[in-house]
Amino acid sequence: MEKKKCKESLVTMTELVMPNDTNPHGNLMGGNLLRWMDIASSISASKHSGGQVVTAAVDSVSFKQPIREGDVVSINAFVTRVFNTSMEIYLEVFTQSFGDSNMHKSNEAFYTFVALDNGGRPKKTIQVEPETDREKQLFESAQRRRELRLILSGRLKPENAKALQSIFLPGWEEDKMP
């Protein structure tokens, strides 16, 4: 079966934080960063699936440190795993301040996209072939993250979550007690 490597969907998007991207404190507005992350992950998902895609879910995103006006923001995004019509994108955000030669990781997140056919309906997509240890780790853990987001969105009953059974199966904790 045909597969695509993670590096084939890798996207790096670089932005300069301009005054109209910031809040009254001079920091990048969180919503602007989410928008850039959405754009980077949609390009990545589209590269992988070869067609139209739509955002289905955004996992919790934390903002570790403020990103200031004038900073350079680089977003890396690639597809970690395909399920059927949906795919998970992993994003890392790095920030560099003027005069600082180092980039600092400020955020990471997972977005879920669905591939669409010409009629706008969900379309089956080819699988990812992870190569590096990191990619393999992300591929393996993607099943648990998928179940968690489907439970939280009301699309999966906890008792039907296979990879997360140990967390959600009723009575599991009692079974483990001495």
Ligand SMILES: CC(C)(COP(=O)(O)OP(=O)(O)OC[C@H]1O[C@@H](n2cnc3c(N)ncnc32)[C@H](O)[C@@H]1OP(=O)(O)O)[C@@H](O)C(=O)NCCC(=O)NCCS
């Ligand atoms: C996402 C969308 C295409 C799903 O359509 P649907 O009719 O529910 O289709 P399905 O039930 O077949 O789901 C399609 C896939 O989406 C996944 N999905 C849907 N909602 C999800 C969620 N909240 N989290 C994770 N995956 C989700 C399903 O698990 C399924 O994946 P799979 O085929 O890999 O198993 C549809 O809900 C939609 O168009 N939403 C609006 C998207 C949008 O406008 N995004 C921009 C937001 S501003």
